[in-house]
Amino acid sequence: MASGKKIHKDYFVFNPTIAIIIIFNAVILLTAWLCPNSAIVQKMGFIGSIISWLGNEHSTLTMYLCYLMIVGHIAEALVAFILCLRLGLTLPTTMKWIITTLIVGMPSLMNLIYIPGDEKKIK
Structure with a gap:
């Protein structure tokens, strides 16, 4: 678990490829779920037909x-907040972790x- 490690107070990692996916x-x-028959979905080709069928x-x-998905991402963001507090990260860094975990998740x-x-030890 990360709580026993000494890390830099601005430690933050972001992977844009995974975030986009x-x-x-x-x-x-x-x-x-919300609009399976919208005009945009109809113009998306194969993916649109999957969305329409699923919805x-x-x-x-x-x-x-x-x-x-929504509840899971909120729970993961709360875990990220608790870990950031235990690690002693700065407020802006903590907010970055919370937002990216809320959006990207696990x-x-x-x-x-x-x-x-x-990143384990910074003097």
Whole structure:
């Protein structure tokens, strides 16, 4: 666990590739739940047909998956907040961790839990 490690107070890691993939998938899931028959979905080709099928044929499952995604990301952001407090990170850095974990979820949180060896000790 990261709580026993000494790290720099501005320690922050962000992976934009993973963030883009997760945001794209979250938008697809939310679109399938909220507006599966919109004009934009109809123009998306194969992905649009999957979104429309998922939203129309499995609307209850899509709704529960969206709720699970939202609650899961909020819980992960709370864990990130607690870890940042234990690590003694600065307020701006803590806010970065909370926001990225709220958006990206577990991949961002894993960077906070398993800190690489280079960042372990700052004098």
